[in-house]
């Protein structure tokens with residue numbers, strides 16, 4: 001059972017994907033964490049994140065390893081725990097530029113396909129291009145949306161008191177960059193089920209996706 005969950009930031013992708021995977025005994029992969037990890041490596045190694053050629057040339061160097069247990073997802077870069085550093089403001093502001101480089105995308109896409117193929121019993125993979133590009137044959141594709149206001153409110157809650165207006169501006173800017181890049185932009189697959197989470201609690205979104213997976217399982 002391969003489940004692809006895509007959508008912009010702040011729609012509840014990570015919380016939903018982790019909970020659905022845990023509930024159904026599936027593995028879990030946060031593909032945003034992989035793009036963040038390679039961005040962190042570029043910054044740590046002095047590579048100019050506005051220089052696409054330099055990023056492309058270095059894209060094969062870092063060794064990224066993702067742990068796919070939904071109750072304890074991990075990410076290491078060259079053996080170092082990257083889970084803290086990948087959530088900094090610096091990485092967040094640079095990840096769209098790094099993830100737009102085609103060489104970065106092809107390397108990480110290949111890694112994602114290998115992880116999904118090796119997951120015993122199946123996997124929930126969350127990202128921006130999973131249903132369209134990485135796993136176009138997924139058993140279930142879900143595209144989560146929410147109003148920019150709801151997404152910013154959730155994100156600033158997670159960031160403990162961050163300014164909602166500034167958070168909304170940063171989020172809308174990052175979504176615009178992720179949606180307009182040439183290689184596998186943020187997009188809903190034609191056969192994805194769209195779920196607008198604006199008026200839903202996290203619990204309701206989880207139940208909705210669990211039901212969708214169970215329906216697919218029953219039909220298999």
Ligand code: DC
Nearest residue numbers: 031032033035095099127128129178
């Ligand atoms: O989900 P997130 O906010 O951690 O993702 C960080 C960035 O990674 C996002 O702004 C765009 C990029 N990304 C991507 O290009 N493709 C994916 N499948 C997942 C994330």
